[in-house]
Amino acid sequence: MSAAARIVLVLVLVAFPLIGGDFYINLASQIFIAALFATSLNLLVGYGGLVSLGHAAWIGLAAYTSAWLYLHLGLRHWITAPLALVNTTLIAGLFGWIALRATGLGFLMITLALSQVLWGTAYRWAAVTNGDNGLSGLTRPAPFGISLDGPAAFYYFSLTVTIVAVWMMARLVNSPFGAALRGSRDESRRMSALGHNVWLVRWLTFVYSGFWGAVAGLLFVYYHKYIHPTALSLTSSAEVLLGVIAGGAGTIAGPIVGAAIVLILKNYVSAYLDRWNMLLGAVFVVIVIFMPDGIVPGIRRWSARLRKT
Amino acid sequence: MQFWIVQSLNSLALGGLLFLLATGFSLIFGLMRIANLTHGALFMLGAYVGVTTLKFVPNLWLAALIAGLLVALFGGLLERSILRRLAGNALGQVLVTLGVSFIVADFCLIVWGGDPIPIAAPTSLQRPIVVGNIAFPAYRLVVLGIAIITAIALHLLMERTRLGAMIRAGVDDMQMARAVGVPVSRLFTTVFCLGAALAGAGGVIAGPIMSAYPxxxxxxxxxxxxxxILGGVGSLLGAFVGSFVIAIIYTFGSALLPDLAYVILFLPMIVVIAFRPRGLFGRRST
Incomplete structure (x- = not known):
């Protein structure tokens, strides 16, 4: 992206709440959360070659931890947020240790099974999670005394967090560690032969990805002020994975575009008819068969061809 | 005492059902390297097709057979028309099966609605078996029997027939099997249909215990x-042992610690993955 385009993008994002209505401001906040979440999954899928079907675990765990601490122990947000992040990251460490005993399809199946275990527990462990009713009565934090209850305030808050998070993840990808990660994806044997600890590179990425997933989880629960087991469901993991793949795994812009498309599609479809799951499935099939590289690499190839002629 | 006996019998019945489901998944994965995430949806589709079939044919076993055939037909179409196009692209295949599972699940919701639909056990099996002071539903024992018979039949199929020999060859070394003239393409479709049929029929047989619900x-x-994961990919014995281990843990977990039944499931998985990443009876790593 050229410098001019970046400046225009930033101006548009900053000015948007001044022009758009509340509905669109809220939609944009949700897109930021989805984009952050998809970017964290992209670290594994796109750069590590590790396709996880259990990424919803991090949004759910962070949201439930924060909500439970707030409701049951009465802790304030500035304590619940770091505790939720620490708790989720620790569990990501454990899950990563288990799931990375395998790669490829085995990794996918184990992450799926682990997140389904959490999903089932969220439904059944009613003493903690309030079961199918979910946890409600939550509030948004007020950092530095600024209330986030208005749509515009929350918009700027989630925009800031998302930009910082994406920047931090892009830094990891472009660092020597990121190069080692991509190496472990493409040529894991050679990387081992060169003296890299491939397992450790993958595990650290898994934990880092889980951490940013947890950040997305906090934004998620602050936005909705409510958390339900469906946040942990396979559908939820599938939505974010679809965003990554549809947009273009292994690019920074791809998952952001993909997550935005999936979220907008879901919002509009849910408003008119109750068939989101069927559409989600159909989009999956179509994308995998006809556009396996994703939208952003597709557009890049297309514009490169235009420039040549 | 009574609690332990009844729950043990319950877990054996659940183990039988799990075996019908998991063995097909394991075979498909072992042979074709496809993690068929549609498998749960095929199980549910089977149960619902059974519901409709029972309106015309008042016999559960016949309904299970018909549902098994129809689900096998669906599985064959899925394999031939979509999965085949993505041969060699394991990730694409697993994502497509995930997408199809959402479509099938939503289709069932449209056609059969959101309320659970009970399926009655055959009248002759509705009376409980009473031994001493313990009464136990006869149907569950029959389910266990069906699973054992299926396991024996599959074992004979795998070990004693030409088809089984070809499947074993494919699981162990696909390229070599192809080179010595095993018709791998037809084999894939056969195994996929077989796995789908077991899942579909399993859904109907599970009906009287679980009923059909979204x-x-x-x-x-x-x-x-x-x-x-526990039993190992592509292993019949692994699927059999794994099914009963998981069923016992899940049933007793649900009865003793209902809140944490799912967390308890997690434990055997951690232990096995930590010490035997290939699963208990797996021949090669996933």
Whole structure:
């Protein structure tokens, strides 16, 4: 992206709440959360070659931890947020240790099974999670005394967090560690032969990805002020994975575009008819068969061809 | 005492059902390297097709057979028309099966509605078996019997027939099997249909115990996955042992610690993955 385009993008994002209505401001906040979440999954899928079907675990765990601490122990947000992040990251460490005993399809199946275990527990462990009713009565934090209850305030808050998070993840990808990660994806044997600890590179990425997933989880629960087991469901993991793949795994812009498309599609479809799951499935099939590289690499190839002629 | 006996019998029945589901998943994965995430949805589709079939044919076993055939037909179409196009692209295949599972689940919701539909056990099996002071539903024992017979039949198929020999060859070394003239393409479709048929018939047989409801697929798929992770991919014995281990843990977990039944499922998985990443009876790593 050229410098001019970046400046225009930033101006548009900053000015948007001044022009758009509340509905669109809220939609944009949700897109930021989805984009952050998809970017964290992209670290594994796109750069590590590790396709996880259990990424919803991090949004759910962070949201439930924060909500439970707030409701049951009465802790304030500035304590619940770091505790939720620490708790989720620790569990990501454990899950990563288990799931990375395998790669490829085995990794996918184990992450799926682990997140389904959490999903089932969220439904059944009613003493903690309030079961199918979910946890409600939550509030948004007020950092530095600024209330986030208005749509515009929350918009700027989630925009800031998302930009910082994406920047931090892009830094990891472009660092020597990121190069080692991509190496472990493409040529894991050679990387081992060169003296890299491939397992450790993958595990650290898994934990880092889980951490940013947890950040997305906090934004998620602050936005909705409510958390339900469906946040942990396979559908939820599938939505974010679809965003990554549809947009273009292994690019920074791809998952952001993909997550935005999936979220907008879901919002509009849910408003008119109750068939989101069927559409989600159909989009999956179509994308995998006809556009396996994703939208952003597709557009890049297309514009490169235009420039040549 | 009575609690332990009844729960043990319950877990054996659940183990039988899990075996019908997981063995197909394991075979398909072992041979074709496809993690067929539609499998839970095929199980549910089977249960619902059974519901409709029972309106015309008042016999549960016949309904299970018909549902098994129809689900096998669907599985064959899926394999031939979509999965085949993505040959060699393991990730694409697993994502497509995930997409199809959402479509099938939503289709069932449209056609059969959101309320659970009970399926009655055959009248002759509705009376409980009474031994001493313990009464136990006869149907569950029959389910266990069906699973054992299926396991023996599959074992004979795998070990004693030409088809089985070809499947074993494919699981062990696909390229070599192809080179010596095993018709791998036809084999894939056969195994996929077989796995789908077992799942579909299993759904009907599960009906009197679980009934047909939306979400049956999401409840069963993780159990099947854990069975396969535990037992090892492509192993009949692994699927059999894994099914009963998971069923026992899940049943007693649900009875003793209902809140944490799912967390308890997690433990055998951690132990097995930590010490035997290939699963108990797996021949090669996933």
């Amino acid at each position: 979400g049956l697929d999401a409840d069963m798929l993780p159990l099947a996955l854990i069975v396969v």
